[in-house]
Amino acid sequence: MAFLRQAAWLLWKDLLLELRRRESLIAMFFFGALLLFIFNFALDVERAKATEMAPGLLWLAVVFCGTLGLMQLFQPERENHCLEALLIAPVDRAAIFVAKACFNLLLMALVEIVVFPLYWVLFSVTAWDRLPLVFLYGLLGTVGFSVLGTLFSALTLSARGREILLPLLILPLIIPIVLATIRGMDAILRNAELAESLPWLNMLIAFDVIFLTAGILVFDWVVET
Amino acid sequence: MATKELKRSRGILGSLTLVFIAVGLYFGLVKAPPDANQGDLQRIMYLHIPSILTAYLSFFIVFVGSCMYLWKREQRDDILARSAAEIGVVFTALTIIEGSIWGRPTWGVWWTWDARLTLTAILLIIFAGYLMLRSLIEDEERGAVAGAVLGIIGFLDIPLIHMSVYWWRTLHQPPSILRPDKAPWENVHPAMLTALALNFVAFMLLYFYLLSLRIRVGESEAKAQRAVLEGTA
Numbered sequence: 001m002a003f004l005r006q007a008a009w010l011l012w013k014d015l016l017l018e019l020r021r022r023e024s025l026i027a028m029f030f031f032g033a034l035l036l037f038i039f040n041f042a043l044d045v046e047r048a049k050a051t052e053m054a055p056g057l058l059w060l061a062v063v064f065c066g067t068l069g070l071m072q073l074f075q076p077e078r079e080n081h082c083l084e085a086l087l088i089a090p091v092d093r094a095a096i097f098v099a100k101a102c103f104n105l106l107l108m109a110l111v112e113i114v115v116f117p118l119y120w121v122l123f124s125v126t127a128w129d130r131l132p133l134v135f136l137y138g139l140l141g142t143v144g145f146s147v148l149g150t151l152f153s154a155l156t157l158s159a160r161g162r163e164i165l166l167p168l169l170i171l172p173l174i175i176p177i178v179l180a181t182i183r184g185m186d187a188i189l190r191n192a193e194l195a196e197s198l199p200w201l202n203m204l205i206a207f208d209v210i211f212l213t214a215g216i217l218v219f220d221w222v223v224e225t
Numbered sequence: 226m227a228t229k230e231l232k233r234s235r236g237i238l239g240s241l242t243l244v245f246i247a248v249g250l251y252f253g254l255v256k257a258p259p260d261a262n263q264g265d266l267q268r269i270m271y272l273h274i275p276s277i278l279t280a281y282l283s284f285f286i287v288f289v290g291s292c293m294y295l296w297k298r299e300q301r302d303d304i305l306a307r308s309a310a311e312i313g314v315v316f317t318a319l320t321i322i323e324g325s326i327w328g329r330p331t332w333g334v335w336w337t338w339d340a341r342l343t344l345t346a347i348l349l350i351i352f353a354g355y356l357m358l359r360s361l362i363e364d365e366e367r368g369a370v371a372g373a374v375l376g377i378i379g380f381l382d383i384p385l386i387h388m389s390v391y392w393w394r395t396l397h398q399p400p401s402i403l404r405p406d407k408a409p410w411e412n413v414h415p416a417m418l419t420a421l422a423l424n425f426v427a428f429m430l431l432y433f434y435l436l437s438l439r440i441r442v443g444e445s446e447a448k449a450q451r452a453v454l455e456g457t458a
Contacts, residue, residue: 148378151374151378152375155358155371155374155375156358156362156371158362158363158364158367159358159361159362159371160361160362160363161361162361165354165357165358165361168354168357169354169358169375172347172350172351172354173351173378173379173382175347175386175389175390176382176385176386176388176389179389179390179392179393180389183392183393199392200392203385203388203389203392206385207385210381210385211378211381214377214378214381218295218374218377218378221295221370221373221374222370222371222374224370
């Protein structure tokens with residue numbers, strides 16, 4: 001209980017900061033919308049193919065926006081030795097990890113809530129009734145992305161060239177989520193049978209559970225000074 | 226003292242490696258019969274399979290060394306993990322190159338997005354990332370911890386990546402040696418198995434020889450660094 005309360009307070013702190021500065025979220029929104037435009041120029045997304053291409057393009061936009069968010073994730077802690085202050089505070093280190101991952105998840109989920117329908121509108125996709133299920137896959141994938149991303153964002157805090165190193169480390173590791181979300185969304189948009197998308201759903205859940213656990217276990221070492 | 230003995234045993238290991246490589250090559254290139262369908266092309270298998278197995282072993286050693294380091298905090302575990310990662314990357318790259326050379330005449334393409342090929346390429350990228358991470362963190366201990374965490378997470382991720390790319394697609398020729406319906410000696414010519422086994426031993430010896438050399442370099446680096454630190458203090 002104490003653990004969850006600590007995590008909730010830490011999450012509240014980050015939300016308050018974001019509410020006052022509005023740096024990450026607005027940048028991520030803009031970047032997501034911009035990517036949809038660029039995809040259109042690069043691939044000439046036709047109306048007939050828009051639904052078929054939706055999973056890949058949407059998830060690509062999510063991953064790019066998410067990476068952008070991860071680079072900013074520990075920015076408040078880097079200033080004025082806030083990380084050290086946080087580490088000597090009497091809170092469980094794992095709570096810091098869970099709070100940060102939740103914060104990143106929340107930002108990305110907000111971006112998805114805007115960008116997914118925007119895709120539907122911009123490319124005249126008609127399957128509006130499928131959107132909630134597509135969200136579900138997006139959200140499950142985002143949990144795994146946030147968990148792993150938060151861990152590596154903290155891990156690379158002291159590295160030179162962190163901005164380039166971070167995506168280089170995360171992108172290959174999240175390939176199971178990339179495949180699972182895209183294939184799963186694809187099965188849903190094609191109205192395929194449940195049996196086709198179920199393995200991907202299981203894969204997402206397994207990924208989320210494994211790396212959430214691993215993250216909680218190793219985070220103590222990651223941030224030690 | 227012990228260093229001299231260590232040096233001698235390393236020398237013995239090195240010469241043994243050379244002998245086995247020569248014997249393995251002789252058996253693979255001369256003694257083993259050509260394949261019924263692929264002819265002499267198939268002989269690349271005698272290098273291809275040992276190199277990927279060596280790479281897998283290497284990444285397993287990275288995992289073990291990483292766990293040991295986080296647990297005991299001894300520098301030699303970190304040196305072991307880092308050395309194994311470096312050699313693992315080399316062997317993975319070798320595997321992909323050999324596979325490409327084999328794939329071009331048999332499949333008609335240098336590269337295809339088949340499950341096992343993709344998995345191998347992802348492994349190469351992950352552990353190349355490990356090496357990059359290590360070189361970009363200056364603080365020794367911090368770098369060691371970061372590397373250990375990546376070594377563990379990367380290893381945990383392998384089964385998931387494996388499963389996902391497998392479900393995604395598969396075209397690689399199915400395993401012909403370890404088949405559930407037949408024992409290995411029933412469907413493969415014995416001379417082929419001998420050649421493969423010999424090459425496997427040769428690669429293992431080569432691997433441990435390289436690993437011992439790389440660990441020595443790591444130890445010397447650590448020693449030099451300590452000397453510098455003491456000098457400035």
